[in-house]
Amino acid sequence: MKTIKTIEENQAEMSRWRRDIHAHPEIAFEEHRTARIVTEKLESFGIEVATGIAGTGVVGTIRKGRGNRAIGLRADLDALPIQEANDFAHASKNPGKMHACGHDGHTTMLLGAAKYLAEEADFEGTVHLIFQPAEENEGGGRAMIEAGLFENFPVEAVFGMHNIPGMPVGTFAIKSGPMMAAFDIFNVKVIGKGGHAAMPQFTIDPIVIGSKIVDAYQSIISRFVDPQQPAVLSITQFHGGDAYNVIPNEIEIRGCTRCFSEKVQVLMETKMKQMAMSICQAYGAKVEFKYEKRYPCTINTEAETDIAAQVASGIVGPERVNLNPKAAMGSEDFAFMRQKKPGSYIWIGNGDGEGSCSVHNPGYDFNDNVLPIGATYWVKLIETLLPPIANR
Numbered sequence: 001m002k003t004i005k006t007i008e009e010n011q012a013e014m015s016r017w018r019r020d021i022h023a024h025p026e027i028a029f030e031e032h033r034t035a036r037i038v039t040e041k042l043e044s045f046g047i048e049v050a051t052g053i054a055g056t057g058v059v060g061t062i063r064k065g066r067g068n069r070a071i072g073l074r075a076d077l078d079a080l081p082i083q084e085a086n087d088f089a090h091a092s093k094n095p096g097k098m099h100a101c102g103h104d105g106h107t108t109m110l111l112g113a114a115k116y117l118a119e120e121a122d123f124e125g126t127v128h129l130i131f132q133p134a135e136e137n138e139g140g141g142r143a144m145i146e147a148g149l150f151e152n153f154p155v156e157a158v159f160g161m162h163n164i165p166g167m168p169v170g171t172f173a174i175k176s177g178p179m180m181a182a183f184d185i186f187n188v189k190v191i192g193k194g195g196h197a198a199m200p201q202f203t204i205d206p207i208v209i210g211s212k213i214v215d216a217y218q219s220i221i222s223r224f225v226d227p228q229q230p231a232v233l234s235i236t237q238f239h240g241g242d243a244y245n246v247i248p249n250e251i252e253i254r255g256c257t258r259c260f261s262e263k264v265q266v267l268m269e270t271k272m273k274q275m276a277m278s279i280c281q282a283y284g285a286k287v288e289f290k291y292e293k294r295y296p297c298t299i300n301t302e303a304e305t306d307i308a309a310q311v312a313s314g315i316v317g318p319e320r321v322n323l324n325p326k327a328a329m330g331s332e333d334f335a336f337m338r339q340k341k342p343g344s345y346i347w348i349g350n351g352d353g354e355g356s357c358s359v360h361n362p363g364y365d366f367n368d369n370v371l372p373i374g375a376t377y378w379v380k381l382i383e384t385l386l387p388p389i390a391n392r
């Protein structure tokens with residue numbers, strides 16, 4: 001393992017930062033204390049800081065030497081609305097809130113890297129350290145972009161990292177192409193004409209029409225999507241009707257989709273809308289179709305992924321970097337930044353031994369032994385991407 005010596009020596013201090021953040025979790029857009037701690041630490045390393053971006057977002061900027069190239073490194077600040085089950089000293093002091101996804105560790109690794117990048121690292125150019133709010137559910141990454149993140153802090157590429165329990169400490173996984181799925185939700189309201197169940201000829205029965213829509217949707221993936229492209233379309237709710245002898249006026253169908261390509265995402269939405277409209281039209285019903293794009297797919301670009309994989313291999317050895325991990329059906333807010341800029345998102349092992357329970361579990365904890373590995377990755381990535389101009 002080739003972690004940077006100064007960072008290794010700083011591990012005890014990084015653990016203290018991480019445990020302090022873990023003990024004081026804050027959920028989406030409420031990360032005021034966490035953002036303040038991040039700001040104070042960055043300023044103490046002599047880094048220029050911008051705060052209050054999309055509420056609680058923070059960007060630290062380090063400029064060294066000549067050159068106008070710039071890179072973005074991104075971490076997430078938020079916790080989850082989960083009651084922590086751990087009873088160690090740094091367990092959550094905020095009831096019903098918990099760092100159950102390791103964003104306390106992600107923030108700390110970027111802080112550890114920031115200190116070294118500001119004080120010792122050998123590079124020329126600009127690094128923007130992006131600490132985003134609300135990764136879980138609320139799209140804080142999108143909010144930062146809408147607040148002008150890349151206009152105010154332009155970068156040529158952006159990089160992200162997430163811990164993965166079950167992967168041993170000292171391992172990474174990364175590949176170009178899709179890493180995390182897109183996640184969207186939909187509502188289909190069928191408005192017919194209610195009436196007496198004994199006289200269906202005077203009604204437009206939304207239950208029968210809704211059932212045709214449910215059935216038609218089952219063939220979208222099997223008949224329109226390339227069989228080599230993973231996709232899921234699940235109808236999870238069907239609401240309507242109150243009585244044995246009444247045909248209701250309307251029904252509502254809801255569900256979600258998951259996939260790994262924008263093309264499939266658009267195809268599913270288009271076909272769902274077309275089918276709902278034409279089935280309703282055939283039966284003389286009205287339809288209200290709503291499709292809400294939640295998170296896009298996280299797709300790693302090739303050139304940036306090659307460099308990230310090389311950097312990870314240089315730290316832990318090539319045999320400890322999985323270059324063909326199975327993409328996850330979960331979703332990532334980093335996808336919004338990746339849509340705007342080339343970039344890559346890497347998984348770092350959080351340990352596979354005792355206590356390596358999954359993220360979003362009330363017994364989860366970030367593994368402090370990972371801190372110097374992740375911080376070294378960030379530093380080496382910058383030294384590789386922005387070498388001193390004399391060496392270019």
Ligand SMILES: [Zn+2]
Pocket residue numbers: 100101136359360
């Ligand atoms: Zn999470």
Ligand SMILES: [Zn+2]
Pocket residue numbers: 101102103135162
């Ligand atoms: Zn997470």
